[in-house]
Amino acid sequence: xxxxxxxxxxxxxxxxxxxxxxxxxxxxxxxxxxxxxxxxxxxxxxxxxxxxxxxxxxxxxxxxxxxxxxxxxxxxxxxxxxxxxxxxxxxxxxxxxxxxxxxxxxxxxxxxxxxxxxxxxxxxxxxxxxxxxx
Ligand code: ZN
Numbered sequence: 001x002x003x004x005x006x007x008x009x010x011x012x013x014x015x016x017x018x019x020x021x022x023x024x025x026x027x028x029x030x031x032x033x034x035x036x037x038x039x040x041x042x043x044x045x046x047x048x049x050x051x052x053x054x055x056x057x058x059x060x061x062x063x064x065x066x067x068x069x070x071x072x073x074x075x076x077x078x079x080x081x082x083x084x085x086x087x088x089x090x091x092x093x094x095x096x097x098x099x100x101x102x103x104x105x106x107x108x109x110x111x112x113x114x115x116x117x118x119x120x121x122x123x124x125x126x127x128x129x130x131x132x133x134x
Pocket of ligand 1: 008079129
């Protein structure tokens with residue numbers, strides 16, 4: 001696998017609204033989309049920095065993985081997402097290399113991307129997402 005770029009960095013926050021002034025007024029980035037991903041129980045807000053996005057993640061339910069993450073580790077960087085050209089191929093390659101996959105098959109993420117997560121046990125403790133533009 002050879003990622004083409006960092007697609008986005010996912011950041012877990014308690015409140016997107018509370019974080020907007022920092023991203024918009026201090027960094028001067030424009031929030032161009034707010035989207036709820038129902039099956040993940042999160043609300044997301046996106047900012048573009050070059051070809052990389054910042055994805056703020058706010059839990060919409062207490063049993064959301066984001067709520068659990070914040071409870072355990074506090075707010076902060078949640079995952080890093082690499083763009084790949086062929087996600088199915090990248091997953092089968094990484095699995096052959098002994099990497100533990102959270103998603104064996106691609107699924108739909110925010111913005112209609114095909115995504116899959118690799119387990120932090122196999123990625124030096126950083127939750128890692130691979131994504132492919134359909
Ligand atoms: Zn992500």
